[in-house]
Amino acid sequence: GRRAAVSASTAFLQEVEGPSRVCASFPGVRLDNGGGSSSAVLGLAGPQECVETCRRLSNCSQLVYSAGNKGCYMFEHAKAERYAKDDGSDLAQITSAFCTDGGSSSFRLEGLRAQLGQSTARQERAEVQRRWREAEQKASALIATMTQDAKLTFVRGAPGGLGYAGFLKPAGLPPSVMPLKMQDGPQGFNPYQVKLAGTATQFPSLLSVAASFDPQVAEEYAQAVADEFVTKGANVLLGPDVEVTRATLTGRCFETISGEDPFLGSQLVGPFVKAIQARGIIATVKHWLDNNQEIYRQTMTSVVAERTQHEVYMPVFKAAFEAGAGAVMCAYNKVNGHHACENGHILTKLLREDLGFKGYVVSDWGATHNGERSANSGLDVEMPSSKYFANLTDYIAAGSVKQEKLDQMVTHVLSAMYFVGGMDGVFPAEKAGAWGHLPATTDGHRATALKTVLDSAVLLKNHDTLPLLPSTKKIALIGGYCKHSNDKRFAQGSVYSSGGSGFVMTTRTITPLEGLQEHYQADPSVEIVHSTDTSAAAGADVAVICAAAHSEEGWDRQNLSLP
Structure with missing residues (x-):
């Protein structure tokens, strides 16, 4: 291993005086061997002593410390590359660091840090590609044993029910493998039934995650x-939504983890996808492609040039695929005149050839218009039924869809199942039944939701207003939304959560009025008054205006005005 690969050099041990040298440590990272002279010191108490030893040596630019043998391995020249053969089994015992001289040291360290980040990203992408190759090989071997009828079950969806959005019930799989239960949405489990309200956490919107600017x-x-x-037994998440917002009036812009910035979305979507799929759940990135309005979304066309696609609308999808996303949902809209779910240019050229996507393409619910064109263009799964893919057998018999195409479609679905561990029990097989009624929200999950709200909040101006001063004795709440969480004018959603498939019904809403009343319950000297007009503000120390603009799936706002 590492110790045998390092040779000692007494000329390397040259101490320097003064604190001018600085180091940057990376716990849990095993760097590759550096260049030039090298030295090994065993028996050190911990990584910090190793770092300090390197800092004192004039020619030490890189170190790797192993707690297993308390060894400190130092190198003259830094190499910002991870150890390629590392299997990750003992990284908790490893610390690596770079050290450099004063003066321009911060620039040098930042450069090494950036190079290491690039090296890490390359290795992670290579590992994702390796896992996809392995998944495809396993899928191909299993498909070779299937009947034609079994293959067709992989591409024909079934309508939702029992609190789920839709099902895919593949045949020909071992009994221990759970079928695919698809569920909205990326902002929590949408139970779709009023009687199940409150059993799942109503998380903040993905736009709030974007506003945090924080991958963690x-x-x-x-x-x-x-x-x-x-x-709740759903092993396919219909999300995350990653579209780069073109028009802020669009009804679903609250759902996107990208906001208006493809770079921001690219930094956030990878950790999101990895966290979802680590639990054996297939992440379905949506909506491919150029889905930027709700009104006329079934018939309108987005006219987008190739350069704009690659520079603005595709990068976040690319980052999701590099993280291993197992599925992508094609959109309702047309792209350059052709429906997205039967558009060969975006489903084959842009998606498969340019971005290297390996998983399966699933239609948005009812976004398929022609089975033959969709299959040949690159659609793998029709949802929520087989209205058009019911005719695949006839298309294959007539030769208009090749048998190889069907096999390829099935391979995409099965490969995604292998990739996330669905064939290996990562997602518990006992969840194959209907478990949508089970309470899933916890104090910990609600704490995560609150932390997201706090991390995403933007305070534009605060002049001795917040936090409220102890001298505050009268607080006026202005507006109906201070007191009410629902508005009958909304077709979907609530005052505090936008509507549509991404909406999660809850029974735990606390209005601003209720929250303040509870907070000051023990202090009768503080008066809290409310009105829908400005009358409550008379004589108040503080006035809080509750205003909200609503958006939801299916329609777009006419303007940015508050109601």
């Missing part, structure tokens, strides 16, 4: 969502 927030959010999907 995205990861923790996704982990909590995945927990609830496991509890």
Whole structure:
């Protein structure tokens, strides 16, 4: 191993005086051997002593410390590459670091840090590609044993029910393998039944995750969502939504983890996808492609140039696929005149050839218009039924769809199942029944939701207003939304959560009025008054205006005005 690969050099041990040298440590990272002279020191108490030893040596630019043998391995020249043959089994015992001289040291360290990040990303992408190759090989071997009828069950969806959005019930699989239960949405488990309201956490919108600018927030959010999907027995998440917002009036812009920035979305979507799929749940990235409005979404066309596709609308999808996303949902809209779910250019050229996507393409619900064109263009699964793919057998018999195409479609679905561990029990097989009624929300999940809200909040101006001063004795709440969480004018959603497939019904809403009343319950000297007009503000120390603009799936806002 590492110790045998390092040779000692006494000329290397040259101490320097003064604190001018600085180091940057990377716990849990095993760097590859550096260059030039090298030295090994055994028996050190811990990684910090190793780092300090390297810092004192004038020619030490890189170190690797192993707690297993308390060995400190130092190198003259830094190499910002991870150890390629590392299997990751003992990284908890490893610390690596770079050290450099003063002056321009911060620039040098930042450069090494950036190079290491690029090296890590390359290795992670290579590992994802390796896992896909392995999944495809297993899928191909199993498909070779299937009947034609069994293959067709992989591409024909079934309508939802029992609190789920839809099903895919493949035949020819071992009894221990769970069928695919698809569920909205990326902002929590949408039970679709009023009687199940409150059994899942109503998480903040994905746009809130974007506003946090923090990949860790995205990861923790996704982990909590995945927990609830496991509890409720759904092993396909219909999300995340990653479209780069073109028009802020669109009804579903609250759902996107990208906001208006493809770079931001690219940084956040990877941790989200990995956290979801680590639990054996297939992440379905949506909506491919150029889905930027709700009105006329079934018939309108987005006219987008190739350069714009690659620079603006595709990068977040690319980042999701590099993280291993197992599925992508094609959109309702047309792209350059052709429906997205039967558009060979975006489903084959852009998706498969340019971005290297390996998983399966599933239609949005009712977005398929022609089975023959969709199959030949690159659609793998029709949802929520087989209205058009019911005729695949006839198309194959007539030669208009090749048998190889059907085999390829099945391979995409089965490969995704292998990739996330669905064939190996990562998702508990006992969840194959209907478990959508089970309570899944927890104090921990709600704490994650609250943390997301806090991390995403933007305070534009605060002049001695927040936090409220102890001298505050009268607080006025202005507006109906201070008191009410529902509005009959909304077709979907609520005052505090936008509507559509991404909406999660809850019974735990606390209005601003209720929250303040509870907070000041023990202090009768504080008066809290409410009115729908400005009358409550008379004589108040503080006035809180509750205003909200609503958006939801199926329609777009006419303007940015608050109601």
